[in-house]
Amino acid sequence: MSSKGLLITTRYTVAILITLLMFFPLYWLLITSLKSPDELKAAIPTFWPERIAWENYSDAFHAAPFGRYALNTLIQTVGIVVLQLNISLLAAYAFAKGNFWGRDKWFFLVIAALIVPDQVTFVPVYVMMAKLGWLNTFLALIIPNGVSAYSIFLLRQTFKSLNNDVLEAAKVDGSNRFHIIYRILVPMAFPTVVTVIILKFIGSWNSYFWPLIMTNTNDMRVLTVGIAMLKNSVGGSEMLNWHLLMAGSVIVIAPIVILFVFAQKYIVAAMSHSTFK
Structure with missing residues (x-):
């Protein structure tokens, strides 16, 4: 050889x-x-x-109210994805195509937010949610997660790589900013938009820390927290319930594995446009 x-x-x-x-x-x-x-x-x-x-x-599904957990997880995930995607699109357009004082400095502050872990900010946010009376509600699960610095970064980098001539032609034709973003930029940056949706869907579906501290009733628990509760839901030590814990875990991860398999090509395409420019 x-x-x-x-x-x-x-x-x-x-x-x-x-x-x-x-x-x-x-x-x-x-x-x-x-x-x-x-x-x-x-x-x-x-x-x-x-x-x-x-x-x-079937035993794992009936050992805990997985149907309710799944519904709560779906509502939380869809709410976060929709809210975060729209905010990220608007912010990314402003940072990529806008022309205002301190644009790049403000964007640097957004990127700096990536290094701040959730554990640093959860106490003041928790206090805020408590004062608003939002604990054990979907508002507490969705609203604090409505902005993502990483999503803004990905979309901003893709928007900057797009030719401005198309946008200028749209403005001449009378298009407003919302029309430019949703009817022109989104189709042109489709792989990145899909990637943002997928990454946030996976992140929200797998979220454990935030739902754990924001909810304390079965009616509002999500799947990840439900798995943690499952180990004590069947009488006896959790060592006797590994088969149920693993079955419940497979139920939780199956949707995101399937989603990732079918959408991985968009993630690869989006990452190729995510370099600093």
Whole structure:
């Protein structure tokens, strides 16, 4: 084998090994969700269920009000995506095509917000939500997450790469700013818009910390918090309920895995336009 062929073989081998290492936790999650409690207690773990226990999913679904959790998660996710996308589009247009004093300095402040973790700001926001009487409501779950610096950054970088001649022609034809944004820029930046939707959908669907502190009743809990509650919902120690915990986890992650598989090409296209300009 030539040195070039050996190099290619080595690269493929390393890539396959890294892929297997990354996907093994997901594989273990899936097969654990299909094992019986007795098999999980065995001293030697098995890499494939001796008997596929599909009933684990129905048991997990009935062990906690997953239907309500799923509805709450969907409302929260859709609300955040819609609100954040519209705010990000307007802000990105202003930073990319607007002409006002301190535009780049203001944008730098937006980017600086990326380094501030949610744990730093959640106390004042929590106090604000409490004073407004929004705790245990969808307003508390959606409104504080209505702005994303990263979404603004992605859209702004894409908008800056678009030719201004089309926008100037639209202005001559009498188009207002909203028409330019939603009827011209959004179709031209479609991969980035889809990427923002996907990333925020995944982030909101997987959100745990914020719903945990903003809600404390079953009627308002989301799926991620529901999984944490599931370990104590079946009598006994959580060590006896791994099959239910894993089945519930598969139910939670299945929608976002499917979404990512079908939309990954848009994410790749959007990232190619996200460099600083």
